[in-house]
Amino acid sequence: MTPKVERLVNLTVALLEARVPLTLAELKRRTGYYASGDPASARRMFERDKDELRRLGVPVETRTVPHSDEQGYLVPRGRYELPDVDLTGEEVAALALAVRLTGTQGTPLALAKLAARAPEAPDLAATPTTRVELRADPVDAVADAVVQRVPVRFTYRRADGGEATRTVDPYGVVQRRAAWYLVARDHDRDAVRAFRLDRMRDVPVAVADAGSFEPPDDLDIADAVSGPQDPGVEVELAVQPRASWALAIRGGQDTGERTPDGRAIWTLPGLHPVRDRSFLLGLGPDVEVRAPETLRQAVIDALTTVAAGADAEVRR
Amino acid sequence: MSAPDDVARMLTLVPWVLHRPGASHAEIADAFGVDVATVRRDLEHLDFCGLPGLGGGDLFEVTTVGDRVVLRMADELARPLRPTAREAMRLVLTVDAVADLLDEELPALRSAVTKVRAALDIPESTADVVGSDGPGTRSTLRDAVRDGRRVRLAYQGRTDPEPMDREVDPWALHVVDGSWYLQGHDHGADDRRTFRLDRIASVEATETPVRVLAPDHLEPPRYVPGDDDLVVVLDVSPRGRWLEDALAVDAVEEQEGGGARLELRTDAPGWLARLVLMAAGEATVVSPPSLAEEVAATAQAALAWYEPDAAAW
Numbered sequence: 001m002t003p004k005v006e007r008l009v010n011l012t013v014a015l016l017e018a019r020v021p022l023t024l025a026e027l028k029r030r031t032g033y034y035a036s037g038d039p040a041s042a043r044r045m046f047e048r049d050k051d052e053l054r055r056l057g058v059p060v061e062t063r064t065v066p067h068s069d070e071q072g073y074l075v076p077r078g079r080y081e082l083p084d085v086d087l088t089g090e091e092v093a094a095l096a097l098a099v100r101l102t103g104t105q106g107t108p109l110a111l112a113k114l115a116a117r118a119p120e121a122p123d124l125a126a127t128p129t130t131r132v133e134l135r136a137d138p139v140d141a142v143a144d145a146v147v148q149r150v151p152v153r154f155t156y157r158r159a160d161g162g163e164a165t166r167t168v169d170p171y172g173v174v175q176r177r178a179a180w181y182l183v184a185r186d187h188d189r190d191a192v193r194a195f196r197l198d199r200m201r202d203v204p205v206a207v208a209d210a211g212s213f214e215p216p217d218d219l220d221i222a223d224a225v226s227g228p229q230d231p232g233v234e235v236e237l238a239v240q241p242r243a244s245w246a247l248a249i250r251g252g253q254d255t256g257e258r259t260p261d262g263r264a265i266w267t268l269p270g271l272h273p274v275r276d277r278s279f280l281l282g283l284g285p286d287v288e289v290r291a292p293e294t295l296r297q298a299v300i301d302a303l304t305t306v307a308a309g310a311d312a313e314v315r316r
Numbered sequence: 317m318s319a320p321d322d323v324a325r326m327l328t329l330v331p332w333v334l335h336r337p338g339a340s341h342a343e344i345a346d347a348f349g350v351d352v353a354t355v356r357r358d359l360e361h362l363d364f365c366g367l368p369g370l371g372g373g374d375l376f377e378v379t380t381v382g383d384r385v386v387l388r389m390a391d392e393l394a395r396p397l398r399p400t401a402r403e404a405m406r407l408v409l410t411v412d413a414v415a416d417l418l419d420e421e422l423p424a425l426r427s428a429v430t431k432v433r434a435a436l437d438i439p440e441s442t443a444d445v446v447g448s449d450g451p452g453t454r455s456t457l458r459d460a461v462r463d464g465r466r467v468r469l470a471y472q473g474r475t476d477p478e479p480m481d482r483e484v485d486p487w488a489l490h491v492v493d494g495s496w497y498l499q500g501h502d503h504g505a506d507d508r509r510t511f512r513l514d515r516i517a518s519v520e521a522t523e524t525p526v527r528v529l530a531p532d533h534l535e536p537p538r539y540v541p542g543d544d545d546l547v548v549v550l551d552v553s554p555r556g557r558w559l560e561d562a563l564a565v566d567a568v569e570e571q572e573g574g575g576a577r578l579e580l581r582t583d584a585p586g587w588l589a590r591l592v593l594m595a596a597g598e599a600t601v602v603s604p605p606s607l608a609e610e611v612a613a614t615a616q617a618a619l620a621w622y623e624p625d626a627a628a629w
Contacts, residue, residue, distance in 0.1 A: 002364070003361060003364075004319045005319050005322045005323050005326065005361050006361050006364050006365055008319070008320075008323040009323060009326055009327065009361070009362070009365045010365055010366065010367065012323075012327060012393075013365065013366060013367060013392045013393065014367060016392055016393075017367070017392055030367065031367070052319075052320050052323075053323075055320060056320055056323060056324045056327075056397070056400070057324075057397055057398060057399070057400040057403075058327075058397060079398075080397055080398065081395040081396070081397070081398070082395060082396045082397065082398045082399070082435070083395075083435070084395075085431055085432070085435040086431060087428060087431060088424065090424040091424045091425070091427060091428035091431065092428075093424070094422045094424040094425040094428050095411055095425065095428050095432070096347075097414075097422065097425075098410065098411040098414035098415065098418075098422070098425055099349075099407070099410065099411065101414055102410040102413070102414065107399075107403045107406045107407055108347070108348055108349030109324060109325060109328060109348060109349070109399075109403065110399040110403035110404065110406065110407040111347075111407060112325075112328050112329075112332055112347050112348050112396075113328050113396040113397065113398070113399050113403075114396075114399070114407075114432060114435065114436075115332075115347070116328060116331040116332040116335060116395070116396040117331060117335050117395070117396070120336075124422075126421060126462075128418055128421055128422065129418075129421065129458045129461040129462050129488060129489055130417045130418060130421075130458065130461075130488065130489040130490070130491060131488055131489070131490045131491070131534070131536065132410075132413055132414050132417060132490075132491045133490065133491065133492040133493065133536045134409070134410055134413050134445070134493065135493065136405075136406045136409055136410055139402070139405050139406060139409065139443075140402045140405075140406075143400075143401045143402040143404075143405040143406075144400075144401045144402065146401070146405070146442050146443070147401035147404065147405070147437075147438070147442070148401065157554070157574060158554075158574075159554060159555055160554055160555070160574065161553070161554030161573045161574020161575060162574065163574075171441070171442065172441055172442040172443055172444065173405065173409070173442070173443050173444075174443075174444050174445070174446060175409065175413070175444075175445045175446065175494075176445075176446040176494070177446075177494050178493035178494045178495065178561055179561070215441060215442075219441060220441075221440075221441060221442070221444055222440075222444050222446050225446070226446070238621070242477065242478040245470070245472065245479055245517030245518065246472070246517075248517070249452065249453070249514065249516075249517070277596065278594045278595075278596065279594070281593045281594045281596055281618075282590045282591065282593060282594040283590075284590055284593060284614045284615075284617065284618050285614065285617040285618040285620070285621070288618075288621035288622065296622070299618075299622075300619070300622050302596035302597060303593075303615045303616075303618050303619045303622075304615075304619065305596065305597035306592070306593055306596065306597055306611060306612070306615040307612050307615035307616045307619060309597055309600055
């Protein structure tokens with residue numbers, strides 16, 4: 001019996017070469033496969049092969065055979081073939097290095113497809129100074145839906161811990177600060193939202209056909225995950241010397257002024273109310289927030305909560 | 317590897333080898349990210365592929381001399397199959413992430429990414445990586461790695477009260493899911509060390525050439541727990557679950573309401589106490605009691621600045 005891999009390659013070739021849709025009987029005649037056993041199991045074997053090829057991206061189309069009412073199959077060459085990509089040898093070499101740097105995550109096969117007919121890649125002399133590790137596998141769950149514009153539904157763990165069902169038009173995928181997000185239009189709220197892929201509790205399922213929506217032209221998916229930015233706020237801090245480096249690498253400035261007890265007064269460009277609070281809390285007693293008043297109060301409230309909560313925990 | 321993966325590779329291998337008559341097994345293996353044995357097996361199968369029903373004349377012709385391969389009679393597969401949506405997304409996202417970091421070292425990558433995005437129809441509006449430029453120390457360190465020069469760091473170690481001076485032979489920068497690390501040989505410790513760039517207070521390049529070279533295969537940085545690490549249990553609320561990403565957690569136990577109980581090990585309780593503080597009440601220390609006390613004491617010490625009599629002076 002022919003090994004399965006050979007049968008699948010040969011089926012692909014036969015369907016690519018077909019000028020008109022081929023019935024299963026015609027495929028049998030041309031390939032010699034699906035001939036043994038009873039017709040029903042031969043049909044099941046063919047259906048399984050066809051589905052596997054489709055999963056690999058081979059566009060097997062089902063059509064009515066002209067002048068008959070029988071079903072036939074073919075693979076349109078234009079949908080199968082990747083048109084030549086106009087890459088230079090240097091570009092191929094750079095891509096190969098980038099794929100190697102990120103391990104298997106970048107899928108060497110995809111690059112081999114793109115570079116199949118490209119010029120020879122020269123050897124790169126220099127070893128790159130920077131390595132990159134990026135886990136791209138979470139993207140698989142939504143890649144088809146994004147590329148084919150299929151509205152999907154999934155169960156989502158909200159920030160407050162509850163679960164909710166979301167139905168969305170998936171516009172795009174963004175990686176930011178170690179997290180993957182799906183930027184999508186939420187049908188129920190009729191608004192663009194960012195959903196963390198690791199908070200999806202199930203695999204998104206299609207709820208409508210491919211091509212059911214058109215993303216807005218002016219959408220910036222990177223902006224959509226950045227959240228509210230408020231760069232206008234300037235934070236004023238009283239700082240102990242040992243914490244000054246942490247502020248300096250965040251763009252803080254020593255104003256040269258001192259508090260009556262001798263601590264340096266720094267200013268820091270505020271970025272985000274919650275993240276600023278978190279960063280400053282992490283500096284503990286090394287900083288005092290002097291302004292803005294809202295941030296000062298938020299830090300006081302958080303410190304009070306932690307001091308009390310930790311107390312309760314110790315007593316228990 | 318499963319049969320479908322093998323088929324996807326073989327359908328690509330045909331145009332790849334047709335375009336490069338005389339390619340070696342090793343070159344093919346390298347391009348497809350598989351071993352040489354897999355390439356040999358693929359080629360054996362391909363010798364039986366083509367259109368079998370019409371007789372031997374319609375099969376592909378694989379000729380191997382030594383380890384060099386020539387493929388004929390395979391024009392039916394002269395062009396590669398289009399990448400799937402998943403392959404396209406992964407490829408674009410990973411090469412774009414690298415392009416953001418290696419702009420200056422690999423200028424060809426930027427133009428390549430633009431062409432790949434166009435060919436695969438994955439514009440920035442459907443897939444993007446928001447890179448951080450990295451801290452300001454990055455360019456000095458990158459130049460030192462490239463030129464093989466020792467650097468002098470002021471580094472805030474997790475167990476140090478303030479930044480300490482270190483002399484380091486820098487090997488490579490590493491970006492792991494958006495966080496920056498330097499790996500190299502620390503001359504003070506006389507051992508390899510990993511430094512987080514966001515804890516480098518200052519860096520100074522020296523003229524001293526690197527003495528201890530990087531190993532051939534440099535693994536990405538990982539936290540390796542030590543024998544005398546403290547075992548810590550934390551409860552986090554749903555809003556405190558970012559701590560799971562920030563820490564190397566050994567076990568996660570889901571709790572009612574969306575929170576979780578985390579178990580982890582640390583060699584730096586003081587640093588962990590600050591992280592718990594950052595969670596602003598969304599994380600509490602279950603054990604050990606000493607860490608819970610340290611968190612409370614740190615919060616109370618910070619609070620002292622805000623008490624009325626403190627503000628008065």
